Amino acid sequence: MEKQPRILVSQFMLKNRVFEVTLNRLFLTWKELNARKKRVSGSIHNTFKVGFCLAKVLHRTRGVTSGSHCVPVSEIIAVQETEVDNIQTKDEGKWQKMSQKTVETYPYAFTVFYVERARQHRWRCGNVTFFCSDGLLRQQWVQAIKEQLSLQTCRPKHLLVYINPYGGKQQGKQIYEQKVVQLFTLASISTDVIVTERANHARDHLKTEADLKKYDGIVCVGGDGMFSEVIHGLISRTQTDSGVDQNCAHEKLVQCNLRVGIIPAGSTDCICYATIGINDPVTSALHIIVGDSQALDVCSVHHNDTFLKYSVSLLGYGFYGDILADSEKKRWMGPARYDFSGIKTFLSHHYYEGTVSFQPATDILGNPRDKTKCRSGCYVCQHNGQLFSEEIRDESVEGGVSENEDEREWKVVKGKFLAINAASMSCACPRSPKGLSPAAHLADGTTDIILVRKCSRLNFLRHLLRHTSKDDQFDLTFIEVHRVRKFKFTPKYCESEDTDVKDVRKKLFSQICRDHPACSCTSVNSNWNCDGEILDHAAVEVGVHCQLIKLFARGIEEKAGV
Numbered sequence: 001m002e003k004q005p006r007i008l009v010s011q012f013m014l015k016n017r018v019f020e021v022t023l024n025r026l027f028l029t030w031k032e033l034n035a036r037k038k039r040v041s042g043s044i045h046n047t048f049k050v051g052f053c054l055a056k057v058l059h060r061t062r063g064v065t066s067g068s069h070c071v072p073v074s075e076i077i078a079v080q081e082t083e084v085d086n087i088q089t090k091d092e093g094k095w096q097k098m099s100q101k102t103v104e105t106y107p108y109a110f111t112v113f114y115v116e117r118a119r120q121h122r123w124r125c126g127n128v129t130f131f132c133s134d135g136l137l138r139q140q141w142v143q144a145i146k147e148q149l150s151l152q153t154c155r156p157k158h159l160l161v162y163i164n165p166y167g168g169k170q171q172g173k174q175i176y177e178q179k180v181v182q183l184f185t186l187a188s189i190s191t192d193v194i195v196t197e198r199a200n201h202a203r204d205h206l207k208t209e210a211d212l213k214k215y216d217g218i219v220c221v222g223g224d225g226m227f228s229e230v231i232h233g234l235i236s237r238t239q240t241d242s243g244v245d246q247n248c249a250h251e252k253l254v255q256c257n258l259r260v261g262i263i264p265a266g267s268t269d270c271i272c273y274a275t276i277g278i279n280d281p282v283t284s285a286l287h288i289i290v291g292d293s294q295a296l297d298v299c300s301v302h303h304n305d306t307f308l309k310y311s312v313s314l315l316g317y318g319f320y321g322d323i324l325a326d327s328e329k330k331r332w333m334g335p336a337r338y339d340f341s342g343i344k345t346f347l348s349h350h351y352y353e354g355t356v357s358f359q360p361a362t363d364i365l366g367n368p369r370d371k372t373k374c375r376s377g378c379y380v381c382q383h384n385g386q387l388f389s390e391e392i393r394d395e396s397v398e399g400g401v402s403e404n405e406d407e408r409e410w411k412v413v414k415g416k417f418l419a420i421n422a423a424s425m426s427c428a429c430p431r432s433p434k435g436l437s438p439a440a441h442l443a444d445g446t447t448d449i450i451l452v453r454k455c456s457r458l459n460f461l462r463h464l465l466r467h468t469s470k471d472d473q474f475d476l477t478f479i480e481v482h483r484v485r486k487f488k489f490t491p492k493y494c495e496s497e498d499t500d501v502k503d504v505r506k507k508l509f510s511q512i513c514r515d516h517p518a519c520s521c522t523s524v525n526s527n528w529n530c531d532g533e534i535l536d537h538a539a540v541e542v543g544v545h546c547q548l549i550k551l552f553a554r555g556i557e558e559k560a561g562v
């Protein structure tokens with residue numbers, strides 16, 4: 001194959017006007033030429049420097065200026081030769097057929113598909129078709145763009161896809177087939193698709209069966225519960241393959257190499273929302289195609305040195321645990337079950353007694369009350385991630401737990417709580433676009449513990465309502481928030497060995513009625529809501545594993561686009 005020049009500059013017809021089109025290593029740009037210059041010709045420059053400066057100028061103006069467009073090569077999805085006969089082009093919102101004369105004069109065309117930013121962090125697949133009179137010129141351009149795409153080595157070529165047909169509104173299969181398949185095909189991504197047949201099908205398949213060497217990533221079509229299944233399978237598999245015992249709470253876990261993409265089709269879709277900015281299947285598919293990568297913290301949850309679960313979003317005891325326990329019985333209601341159980345749980349106003357112990361993360365950047373938000377390329381995550389990996393290196397030199405970690409002070413908070421929430425990320429979702437902990441970070445190695453002490457219904461409502469407005473939900477006397485790397489919770493009414501929450505319930509029934517005389521209370525302990533799954537134990541020990549997994553995402557982009 002002939003080697004392509006480092007910069008291509010040619011003139012092409014587009015919407016019956018002449019454009020100068022430039023391709024270099026970083027950008028594809030097209031700019032309308034003055035009416036005076038309307039003569040379509042092809043020219044090849046070898047001066048990379050000139051092209052780079054042009055791209056920089058255009059990039060500053062991002063995307064579109066009047067008659068001028070710029071697309072980063074990293075956001076080109078595909079290029080195809082296009083049949084000119086019968087082609088229609090869109091000009092100022094109207095579809096227009098190419099005139100016979102234009103078709104005869106410019107019979108060669110190619111179409112470039114690229115990422116277009118729409119409102120509220122949505123991405124769409126835009127396209128532009130260039131026409132010319134020279135077949136060789138078209139061939140050269142298509143080849144050059146394909147070559148540039150082949151240099152985008154972070155892009156996945158072969159994916160393993162799991163679809164939960166029963167998540168959210170039970171639309172997983174349709175969403176994948178109608179909105180994602182054609183984009184993957186366009187981007188030449190091949191897939192092996194598994195539609196799950198039971199809960200934990202995807203987890204078990206990943207844990208023991210899947211030939212992971214074949215794939216560049218995993219995609220799950222579903223909600224937070226489905227994502228949780230997939231990462232459980234992937235993390236367990238990685239630890240088993242590396243000889244790491246997940247039951248040991250203090251063991252350092254091995255990072256997972258395969259990235260996971262989420263095509264949202266669930267009820268809350270909080271992980272997708274908090275890592276991309278929107279729960280939109282097309283946007284997620286495009287982030288997968290361009291090969292984005294976003295590291296994510298993972299909490300491990302243990303009970304008496306037995307591994308229970310991993311969590312990446314919310315670990316919630318009390319309010320969110322009770323909502324989940326109630327809503328599981330109403331799965332048939334779809335996403336509305338959370339509203340129903342939410343109101344019911346709010347009205348029941350249960351509090352739970354226990355002790356929370358934690359080591360505040362003091363040596364890191366950021367705190368849960370600051371106004372910085374975790375955004376694409378977050379400096380706090382980079383800095384704290386670096387700090388964390390340096391500490392791990394120190395530990396391995398000394399052989400075991402570092403002195404620093406042992407010396408860190410444990411704080412103990414005892415009391416009656418309406419809710420104990422640990423948010424390892426903001427937990428932003430359509431219900432609360434700023435989330436449970438708006439300043440939490442995706443990959444800083446910490447989780448934010450939010451303690452909601454017993455208070456009046458009215459005060460609790462004030463706290464909840466602030467999740468949906470600009471007001472600070474932590475600025476209330478009964479709320480405490482701490483950024484931590486580890487914490488423990490011990491319920492007042494302790495579970496003994498081999499005793500689960502239901503037995504404790506029975507044993508302490510008389511106590512319950514004394515504590516909550518006005519309600520039909522049935523439980524002295526709550527349940528932990530672990531990313532939408534109920535845990536079997538109330539007493540837990542939690543540790544954050546900094547950047548344990550990676551997603552096909554880039555964090556929320558600063559500007560929402562046009």
Ligand SMILES: Nc1ncnc2c1ncn2[C@@H]1O[C@H](COP(=O)(O)OP(=O)(O)OP(=O)(O)O)[C@@H](O)[C@H]1O
Nearest residue numbers: 167168196197198222223224225226266267268269
């Ligand atoms: N084929 C299946 N049949 C029944 N349950 C399944 C199947 N596949 C997966 N599941 C389970 O369905 C549960 C819910 O799935 P999912 O997370 O996709 O939807 P959701 O709960 O409605 O959304 P969210 O988690 O965002 O609130 C998961 O815990 C998963 O283990």
Ligand SMILES: CCCCCCCCCCCCC/C=C/[C@@H](O)[C@H](CO)NC(=O)CCCCC
Nearest residue numbers: 224268270313314338342427432464467531532
């Ligand atoms: C009176 C108005 C009050 C409005 C209050 C809004 C506060 C909403 C905060 C929402 C926080 C969601 C945290 C995410 C949890 C997910 O890991 C989990 C699995 O999908 N979802 C739920 O547990 C489902 C949790 C459902 C909560 C309603």
Ligand SMILES: [Ca+2]
Nearest residue numbers: 297424441446
């Ligand atoms: Ca975090």
